[in-house]
Amino acid sequence: MSARLDSSHRSLFFEHCLLPAGWARSVRVTLAQGRITAVTPGAEALAQDERHLCALPAMPNLHSHAFQRGMAGLAERRGPSNDSFWTWREIMYRFVDRMSPDDVRAIAAMAYVEMLEGGFTRVGEFHYLHHDREGHAFADPAQMSAAVLAAAGDTGIGMTLLPVLYSYAGFGAQPPSPAQARFINDLDGYARLLEGAEAHARALPDAVVGVAPHSLRAVSPDQLRELAPLTQDRPVHIHIAEQVKEVDDCLGWSGKRPVEWLLDNADVDARWCLVHATHMSESETAAVARSGAVAGLCPITEANLGDGLFPVESFLEAGGRYGIGSDSNVLIDAAEELRLLEYGQRLTRRARNVMARGSGHSTGADLYAGALDGGAAALGVKGGIAVGLPADIVSLNLAHPAMAHRQGDAITDSFVFAAGRSAIDCVWRHGDKLVSEGRHRARDRVVRDYAKVLETLIA
Structure with a gap:
């Protein structure tokens, strides 16, 4: 030169x-x-x-619900019984009930500013708040998606938008509750949402639009199969096996654990990001690693919700890939996500430097390299x-x-x-x-x- x-x-x-x-x-x-x-x-x-x-x-943030930044710290009061993800979710439903598109844009912009200040430069926005306050589709079905894309434009963060298909309240296509009305789409509505989101995303320099069946609780087996044509050459993200109750409910419905069922019924490959995947058996852990799918780990949120700890050590030994995300955005800090990921393993294993990849390796360097590689792949880019x-x-x-x-x-x-x-x-x-x-x-x-x-x- x-x-x-x-x-x-x-x-x-x-x-x-x-x-x-x-x-x-x-x-x-x-x-x-x-x-x-x-x-x-x-x-x-x-x-x-x-x-x-x-x-x-810079680090990719592979999993965010930006609108939840506004309720950070508001779910820390103990209820009359044991609190869990499920009681936290009821508080979230009440908080989100009043939001307009302009509200979502302002809250997302705050989250994205904090992400950029905290070392994240691209976000995977797992976006499931679609409809108006009465649960009706807007004239533009992607109006709420446009709000988070506008927030990305306002702040400059890179965007991988993951419009979410959310149709049911539980395994076996249980009818949704009134509190979920703002999330709900059938497949035709989802196709329109995806088309609209892609049109809005063209305003950003290098936005990516993926596909996100919310969870095995929220989509039916038929829907998951019919989504397949929409997933070609796109990132595919899904929440899975985050809580023990989810695993138990899936076993009761299908006779299989969530990750086991998904791997048996979908073409899971390197395009996929399995968000959380906290509660897996040894065979599931090895199978996810073989598939090439990225494990989307969100240690701060998983700790805040009391979800549990992902089996990192065995996953890495099997050749698995992972990235990190800020999920509920209760605290946004790339280094803290990595630190807590390692510290959770230290507390479980009663050992140090668990995620270093060999003798003499730097734990921080291996953590950073792993999350950079897996996070970028999950968001459809290179890092x-x-x-x-x-x-x-x-x-x-x-x-x-x-x-x-x-x-x-x-x-x-x-x-x-x-x-x-x-x-x-x-x-x-x-x-x-x-x-x-x-x-x-x-x-x-x-x-x-x-x-x-x-x-x-x-x-």
């Missing part, structure tokens, strides 16, 4: 940069039209370079700092007390286990610097709009 850059290009220079092959020093990353056109390790900084100390590839990919980059402040004098994998370990999001300095998404000094450029406006909506919804 010549010393003089073409005026249509610009470059970032990092003292330390995590590339696909590992950490490199003195790396110039050249950008044009939002993508990386050159990566040059061992370079000399040029006068026109924007200089930073440290760069990581990393490499030529041809979107310039989705996070810079870390190596002057942070928890990062001082770190090099190589010690940077990743200290980011994940010690500093967390407080060490994030800048975030570029598609080449656009959206976060500086840890703060999103639209934060003040987004917070004002969010607070105004919450005043109405919580009053």
Whole structure:
């Protein structure tokens, strides 16, 4: 590469940069039209370079319900009986009952600002709030999807939209409850929703639209089969085996466990993301790994809801892939998701460095690489700092007390286990610097709009 850059290009220079092959020093990353056109390790900084100390590839967030950000912290009061996911869900239903499309846009924008500030640059929005307050379809059946896409446009986050098919209240096509009326579609309605969502998504530079049967509770076997033509060349996401009750109910309905039933009745492959998959047998765990499907793990939400712990160690031993998501958005922090993923395994196994892939390996580096690979695959994109990919980059402040004098994998370990999001300095998404000094450029406006909506919804 010549010393003089073409005026249509610009470059970032990092003292330390995590590339696909590992950490490199003195790396110039050249950008044009939002993508990386050159990566040059061992370079000399040029006068026109924007200089930073440290760069990581940004993390994908493979599972989000953005509208739930507005109820974070509102379900932490104990009820008259044992609380669980199911009692939390009733609170969520009451909260969501009043939301308009404008409300959803404002709440989603707040979640997306926090995602970008926390190291996520693309979100898999598992979106099932479709209809008006009476449960009727809008004239544009994708109006609510348009609201979350608009929030992505407002904030700059990359979007993989996953419109959700939700038809029933339980296994065996049980009729939906009145509280679920805003979610419900049949297959014809879902096809119209998907078509509308794709039309709205064209307004964003690199949006992806996938398919999301909500769960085996919420779609019938016939629907799952009939969805197959819509899943070609798209990401396919499904909630599965999140709670013990779900496993027990599935056994009562079909005689099989949820993951077992799904693998027997659908062509699960690398396009699929099985969200949570918390409660699997050893044979199910091995079978999911063989299928190539990504396990969508959401440790903060799974801990908040008391779901349980995914069998990570055996899944990795079988060659499984995973990514992380913020799910209910009760707390949004990429490093915290990774830290809690490892700490859950440590508490269960009474061991340390469980998710490191071998002797001498860095746990933080292996966690980060695994979640980057699986998360990007689940969202229908590629991740990393490499030529041809979107310039989705996070810079870390190596002057942070928890990062001082770190090099190589010690940077990743200290980011994940010690500093967390407080060490994030800048975030570029598609080449656009959206976060500086840890703060999103639209934060003040987004917070004002969010607070105004919450005043109405919580009053």
